[in-house]
Amino acid sequence: MKEVTANYDESWKEALNEYFESFLIFFFPQVHQLIDWTKTPRSLDKELQEITASSETEKRIADKLYQVWLLDKREVWILIHVEVQSQYEVDFGQRMYIYNYRSFDLYHKPVVSLAVLGDESNKWRPSAYGYSLGGCEVSLKFPIAKLLDYESKWDELEANDNPFAIIVMAHLKTKATTGNLSEREQWKWILIRGLYERGLTKEQIVKLFKIIDTMMTLSQQLQQKLVSKINSFEEERKMPLISPTEQMAIERGKEIGKEIGKEIGKEIGALQKARDNVKTVLQTRLGRVSSDITLSLAQVSDISILDEMLKLAVVVNSLEDFQQGLELATSK
Structure with a gap:
């Protein structure tokens, strides 16, 4: 105990x-x-x-x-x-x-x-x-x-x-x-x-x-x-x-909400960083990234998929091939 x-x-x-x-x-x-x-x-x-x-x-x-x-x-x-x-x-x-x-x-x-x-x-x-x-x-x-x-x-x-x-x-x-x-x-x-x-x-x-x-x-x-x-x-x-117990429950709810917000903020930040890393590699190797690829990356909320896309960006031969690979990964 x-x-x-x-x-x-x-x-x-x-x-x-x-x-x-x-x-x-x-x-x-x-x-x-x-x-x-x-x-x-x-x-x-x-x-x-x-x-x-x-x-x-x-x-x-x-x-x-x-x-x-x-x-x-x-x-x-x-x-x-x-x-x-x-x-x-x-x-x-x-x-x-x-x-x-x-x-x-x-x-x-x-x-x-x-x-x-x-x-x-x-x-x-x-x-x-x-x-x-x-x-x-x-x-x-x-x-x-x-x-x-x-x-x-x-x-x-x-x-x-x-x-x-x-x-x-x-x-x-x-x-x-x-x-x-x-x-x-x-x-x-x-x-x-x-x-x-x-x-x-x-x-x-x-x-x-x-x-x-x-x-x-x-x-x-x-x-x-x-x-x-x-x-x-x-x-x-x-x-x-409002009773103290109710008030404290409200305050605790606000605290929990702040903590959840911080965690969500961290997760969003990590996802955006991963997307930026993919775009940076593509731009360095293959030139300007199209708005279609940027939009598709923005819709990915799974960090593991973005990790796979980073690996693909390092070896892919064209932006068109990367686009196809991204569509295939997000369709599973």
Whole structure:
């Protein structure tokens, strides 16, 4: 049986992409108050890849880098690291320091490093890195948010309208139900039902549903059980909105359509290249290719036939003989 693994990284990355300002309000309000929100922050994914590319440690998908402008007009970078590993990491502070100075070195702008610790150890709270040697001293202190601290604030999370209150709840219950998918399914249902009860719009429900659904992974059987609960819930409430399950099915259909389109595009490109190769050989050996041959080649959609025509083009003595061979091959 395939092991079901929770997907924290992609969920947190999606949450940061959708709710960057809400993230700072929830976890780091002092940083939020410094920023001029009339100017739209810029997500710097390409620059982040450059910063983390040579790291010896595993790059986490949830890392994000933003360019913002402060109320005093300064341009600042905000480097966010979401650590969801459950084990103690001795080099975490060093990694935060390395990413910080690489970020500064890229454009020589001040860098604010922030860390969210989603692990399972209450004692592990790295918030600084430094060393001193021969009169030289280097140090970095960075604010942290420890998700375990919110376990004792569950009532406050339920009453909080910030989307990260729900995301933290999902994270904590995903961790707590590792190895117990039946209990995870129950909590996932409670959290998703809570989205409707908060009076959110259709768009808000769908976005948060997607984040919760991605993080709180279930077996296929339990996921189907959950979907049945959601459908029944929506029918009972006679909800006029498109349900998250329907919306996600639509989105998945679009994704599948894009993938199919890419494959079709590749196939069409390969066929056209094969036709061009045949025409190039014929033109080189026998002169100008007639419009009849060009039209006949355009109607061939079997790559194996075009391969045979390429071989024929190399040895045939005239365009008329090639035309006959092409008609014979396509008539089979």
